[in-house]
Amino acid sequence: MHDMMASIKKTDPEMYKLIKKEFGRQQLGLEMIPSENNVSKAVLQAMGSILTNKYSEGYPRKRYYGGNQFIDEVETLAIERAKKAFKVPHANVQPYSGSPANFAVYIATCKPGDVIMGQNLTDGGHLTHGWKASVTGQLFKSVPYHVKEDGYLDLDEIKQLAEKHKPKLIWVGATAYVREFPFEELGKIADNVGAYLAADIAHIAGLVIAGVHKSPVPYAHIITTTTHKTIRGPRGGMIMVTQKGLDKDPELAQKIDRAIFPGLQGGPHDHTTAAIAVALQEDLQPEFKDYCRQIVKNSKALAKSLMDDGIKIVTDGTNNHMILIDLTSFGKGKGVFVQEALDLAGITVNKNTIPAEPSSPFYPSGVRLGTPSLTTRGMKEKEMKIIGKWIADVIKEVKDFNLPEDKEERKAYIKGFKKAINKNENIGKIKKEVIELCKKFPLYPGFDILK
Numbered sequence: 001m002h003d004m005m006a007s008i009k010k011t012d013p014e015m016y017k018l019i020k021k022e023f024g025r026q027q028l029g030l031e032m033i034p035s036e037n038n039v040s041k042a043v044l045q046a047m048g049s050i051l052t053n054k055y056s057e058g059y060p061r062k063r064y065y066g067g068n069q070f071i072d073e074v075e076t077l078a079i080e081r082a083k084k085a086f087k088v089p090h091a092n093v094q095p096y097s098g099s100p101a102n103f104a105v106y107i108a109t110c111k112p113g114d115v116i117m118g119q120n121l122t123d124g125g126h127l128t129h130g131w132k133a134s135v136t137g138q139l140f141k142s143v144p145y146h147v148k149e150d151g152y153l154d155l156d157e158i159k160q161l162a163e164k165h166k167p168k169l170i171w172v173g174a175t176a177y178v179r180e181f182p183f184e185e186l187g188k189i190a191d192n193v194g195a196y197l198a199a200d201i202a203h204i205a206g207l208v209i210a211g212v213h214k215s216p217v218p219y220a221h222i223i224t225t226t227t228h229k230t231i232r233g234p235r236g237g238m239i240m241v242t243q244k245g246l247d248k249d250p251e252l253a254q255k256i257d258r259a260i261f262p263g264l265q266g267g268p269h270d271h272t273t274a275a276i277a278v279a280l281q282e283d284l285q286p287e288f289k290d291y292c293r294q295i296v297k298n299s300k301a302l303a304k305s306l307m308d309d310g311i312k313i314v315t316d317g318t319n320n321h322m323i324l325i326d327l328t329s330f331g332k333g334k335g336v337f338v339q340e341a342l343d344l345a346g347i348t349v350n351k352n353t354i355p356a357e358p359s360s361p362f363y364p365s366g367v368r369l370g371t372p373s374l375t376t377r378g379m380k381e382k383e384m385k386i387i388g389k390w391i392a393d394v395i396k397e398v399k400d401f402n403l404p405e406d407k408e409e410r411k412a413y414i415k416g417f418k419k420a421i422n423k424n425e426n427i428g429k430i431k432k433e434v435i436e437l438c439k440k441f442p443l444y445p446g447f448d449i450l451k
């Protein structure tokens with residue numbers, strides 16, 4: 001790694017400078033986007049390895065090109081570790097990321113025009129679960145389901161919609177849901193109408209491996225995940241087929257494999273496959289259980305700190321790595337102001353819609369944040385209490401900025417807002433405190449990748 005950065009520094013100083021700047025941002029800021037994390041040195045090294053030089057269309061021992069004897073072993077190792085981590089009979093580790101993994105599930109189980117169901121995007125669902133702007137909402141007849149006003153999934157509605165529309169495929173999983181997924185109940189609903197149940201556990205996959213979140217394996221036919229969130233691996237994806245899936249369709253594993261290659265993708269990214277295997281090996285260690293338990297403890301401590309300071313949290317708490325702040329007590333569409341102000345303070349979050357969103361996905365009324373990255377850095381409840389107070393203070397600093405009703409006026413208003421907060425002394429003071437805290441929790445202790 002040291003040599004690799006030394007080479008970039010010499011041959012491409014322009015790129016070296018940019019990587020250095022991003023490293024500084026990551027090192028001196030609090031990364032609180034719940035889908036982000038910091039990989040280990042071992043994962044970084046596997047990703048930066050010579051495995052990127054190889055083409056290997058196909059699957060182990062069934063490749064189109066020669067020279068794949070070691071790549072076969074790399075991919076087999078990743079598959080075996082995935083099967084062991086999730087306790088499933090089949091795993092495909094080739095999806096380039098979560099979206100192609102999900103698309104492969106449609107290819108394997110549906111025909112264009114078939115009815116599918118998924119959690120509505122503005123209720124915390126994912127684009128690829130049938131949102132209208134995604135090809136999955138255009139090629140298939142998407143019937144979205146919702147969360148209730150209290151933020152919990154509306155199981156009665158899901159049951160009614162499934163009985164009425166008889167979907168071929170039902171998704172369970174989300175990008176903004178702070179409670180345990182009712183996999184068992186969704187499994188029954190899918191079984192009653194003969195649908196496939198696909199659990200997209202991208203956010204919680206690490207928690208599932210660690211036993212900190214219930215596993216969907218007994219209830220779902222197919223499981224998809226990204227590998228870069230709580231799994232703490234490289235950017236990539238995986239698809240697993242459960243025994244329940246094989247019982248429903250003994251060909252399901254082959255259908256999934258064929259959907260990925262040759263259906264959707266060409267050669268797998270072997271350096272990524274190796275890094276996934278390295279991450280899964282880390283996830284199978286006892287320390288990973290402690291890490292995941294701490295993620296949830298931190299998330300609960302952070303939620304408490306925010307609520308103690310009068311900040312409203314969707315469902316009044318959390319059971320996982322994520323918190324959804326509801327800003328509507330200050331007005332609607334305030335997420336953008338809070339995201340920008342926190343960014344200035346060195347705290348990275350994302351604006352997000354909330355249940356019964358009164359504004360829009362572009363100008364939502366909430367903020368989503370999480371603890372996987374901070375927990376990787378070694379922060380605990382004590383730090384969460386302090387960070388919760390900083391976030392609450394920043395929210396209060398910007399609470400009086402109001403999104404103009406007139407859409408034309410919004411851009412100019414936000415520009416003026418950014419200018420104004422740049423001069424805000426309280427936010428400037430918090431930024432300094434954030435930097436001091438971050439210095440105590442280095443991203444890669446004793447390993448300065450930029451030296």
Ligand code: DSN
Nearest residue numbers: 034035098126175176
């Ligand atoms: N972009 C991911 C997230 O942040 O949750 C989902 O694809």
